[in-house]
Amino acid sequence: MNVFEFTGLVAFAALGAGFLGALTGLGGGVVLVPVLTLAFHVDIRYAIGASLVSVIATSSGAASAYVKEGFSNIRIGMFLEIATTVGALFGAFLALHVPTPAISVTFGVVLLYSAIQAGRYREAAPGDDPPDPLAARLRLNGAYPTPNGPQPYAVRHVPTGFALMGVAGALSGLLGIGSGAVKVLAMDRAMRIPFKVSTTTSNFMIGVTAAASAGVYLSRGYIDPGVAMPVMLGVLAGSLAGARVLVHAPTHWLRVVFGLAIALLGIEMMYHGLTTR
């Protein structure tokens, strides 16, 4: 394969990954790393570096669209970014020392977990847990717009959410992904942040989290222009197109199909990690 063919095929795959990632809310990076390593035989370190770059592009590219809706909470985002950026730095330094087969296996486990999350996806019930007094002190509680006026919400379990976001950041730094599945766990399940607020806020956070580990990746040579270029341009174009058609798409079925594809890739990645030396 020459550079021209490689660039074209990878850009095409990235376009599809970005499109489906935006439609399903699972992100493109999580499928791209296995596709690059398994189908294009790219070393996982180059794949992770390229994916991380594409994560920053989608997060920042979608931000202005999200801002218009007025759901994101910049205080929740900034507060939790302390946890995700520290986690991301830790993950990036860990990536330099963990042998690549172990990274492949970890990646497979995260893919399987993401697939399960995608399958049983629904909005968490408000629950009876009392609002966390820490949330009031940190001014995390807010309100989001509805047709009937602003709907206030209170944040729960702040320390648990903060700790889980640290884990999400570490996975992001280790695997070069946005780790949306763990963020859902932290913000929707633990902190009980309303769905629309948590998705838009986490979109903002993903770019900052990825930027924390990108410096480490860049200086260690994980970011190759030949791989990162088609990945970044493809995922960016695909996710912007995906965000446009989001309203009309049968997202439930897409989630099921995409979830199954992710599960298969997860099993492949684990197999790949266990069989290559």
Added chain:
Amino acid sequence: MSKPWTDRRVEVIIGHLLRAGVTAAALVVLAGAAVYLARHGQAPADYRIFRGEPSDLDEIGGIWRDALAMSGRGIIQLGLVLLIATPVARVAFSIFGFAEERDWLYVGVTVVVLAILLFGIVVSR
């Protein structure tokens, strides 16, 4: 009552800032891609073995020199650095946003986030 509106204004500016950063980065990467493909399109592509990057493409000074020398890979890498800098700029701008609102707690939180980001860049040198 003025607080949510200020929050909102800061968010809108941040949204524009992010979009401008990504657009600029994508254009630079595209330009680099054109040069790179025109010159090296027929070369074999093999990323099976991790070699890391040549020393001029793993730090900003070298990337800048390569880009000025019109190396396709150098220009692409410069676009990627712009992209990585975009969320960092967002965090830096948020400090001013929170300061405008006299929200010193969040000025502090944001300074911590920015410090962590810069720490990552400095330590990985």
